[in-house]
Amino acid sequence: MEKLFTKKSFLILVVGIICMFLVACGNSDSPSTNDSEEPATDETAGNGEEEAASEEGGDEKLVIGFSQVGAESEWRTANTKSIQNAITDAGHELKFSDAQQKQENQIKAIRSFITQKVDAIVFSPVVETGFETVLQEAKDAGIPIFLADRAVDVEDDSLWATFLGSDFVEEGRKAGNWLVEEMKDVEGPVNIVELQGTVGSAPANDRKEGFEEVVSADDKFKIIKSQTGDFTRAKGKEVMEAFLKSEGDNIDVLYAHNDDMAIGAIQAIEEYGLKPGEDIIIIGVDAVKGAFEAMADGKMNVTIECNPLFGPQLVDLIEAHFAGETLDKRIAVEESMYTMDQAEELLPTRQY
Numbered sequence: 301m302e303k304l305f306t307k308k309s310f311l312i313l314v315v316g317i318i319c320m321f322l323v324a325c326g327n328s329d330s331p332s333t334n335d336s337e338e339p340a341t342d343e344t345a346g347n348g349e350e351e352a353a354s355e356e357g358g359d360e361k362l363v364i365g366f367s368q369v370g371a372e373s374e375w376r377t378a379n380t381k382s383i384q385n386a387i388t389d390a391g392h393e394l395k396f397s398d399a400q401q402k403q404e405n406q407i408k409a410i411r412s413f414i415t416q417k418v419d420a421i422v423f424s425p426v427v428e429t430g431f432e433t434v435l436q437e438a439k440d441a442g443i444p445i446f447l448a449d450r451a452v453d454v455e456d457d458s459l460w461a462t463f464l465g466s467d468f469v470e471e472g473r474k475a476g477n478w479l480v481e482e483m484k485d486v487e488g489p490v491n492i493v494e495l496q497g498t499v500g501s502a503p504a505n506d507r508k509e510g511f512e513e514v515v516s517a518d519d520k521f522k523i524i525k526s527q528t529g530d531f532t533r534a535k536g537k538e539v540m541e542a543f544l545k546s547e548g549d550n551i552d553v554l555y556a557h558n559d560d561m562a563i564g565a566i567q568a569i570e571e572y573g574l575k576p577g578e579d580i581i582i583i584g585v586d587a588v589k590g591a592f593e594a595m596a597d598g599k600m601n602v603t604i605e606c607n608p609l610f611g612p613q614l615v616d617l618i619e620a621h622f623a624g625e626t627l628d629k630r631i632a633v634e635e636s637m638y639t640m641d642q643a644e645e646l647l648p649t650r651q652y
């Protein structure tokens with residue numbers, strides 16, 4: 301009897317030990333449901349690459365806030381779609397905010413993304429300056445910023461993970477070089493009017509700089525008027541009307557910082573009674589479908605490409621960051637230039 305009792309106790313003890321062992325294994329091997337499903341928190345989504353690396357190697361579902369400039373141009377519409385689709389197609393959650401070209405709206409949107417504890421913020425700044433404080437707030441909250449399309453003029457480059465966008469200065473140079481070549485046999489003066497983009501924005505500042513750098517090398521080129529058209533067709537038309545009113549037939553060339561303003565200006569030129577593309581050379585930037593249509597109609601001479609379709613590349617970079625890769629601070633989008641004689645052939649293949 302005593303022997304039987306000892307055997308029984310021994311069995312109970314062994315079963316008990318096995319159970320305790322299994323429970324212990326279960327706890328250490330599998331994280332709680334909350335741990336695995338929760339988006340990266342402040343501890344895992346910092347700007348430091350090691351902090352940002354996910355345990356699964358970067359294939360987790362992220363919550364991404366996207367603060368877009370606005371809907372001012374054909375280019376912007378294509379860019380918004382490309383980024384939105386790339387984020388959702390990759391299985392991430394998107395929180396979108398349209399700033400309607402207002403800096404204060406962007407600052408509010410970024411603060412709201414921080415409060416919502418998103419994992420990453422995609423940010424296309426309407427202007428270059430004045431974002432230090434809010435970028436610092438995102439950094440303090442451990443949320444990496446991915447600058448898309450436009451840069452910020454901020455000293456501390458630890459405030460963003462990377463900047464993916466076009467080289468706007470180079471676009472301005474391309475426009476200038478095309479004009480210099482086109483006008484090489486013309487004695488001059490060559491009177492240019494310039495429609496600038498949004499005041500203080502990177503593409504307006506840089507496209508002006510690049511173009512001026514090239515044309516200022518020959519003093520036959522004169523920029524006789526330069527004013528903002530805010531990157532919109534309506535403003536482009538309105539400002540061109542004013543240019544025509546004060547300068548009339550004196551204008552040889554229009555350099556517009558985007559195609560939408562050029563298209564608006566083309567309308568103004570026609571209404572004034574001149575032939576765009578002939579009486580006035582028209583140079584635009586973006587290479588949107590509308591520019592190809594205008595070129596095919598002989599109303600516009602050249603457009604410098606600014607490619608908005610970088611959504612998939614941007615999402616790859618965000619995922620690479622969360623997988624622990626160190627990203628270059630500046631990644632340029634590759635671009636080309638298209639002239640009137642190529643327009644008809646290329647128009648059907650244009651995606652934006």
Ligand code: AHR
Nearest residue numbers: 373375376503531558606
């Ligand atoms: O930042 C890119 C510029 O913004 C595009 O060239 C212009 O069309 C847009 O509004």
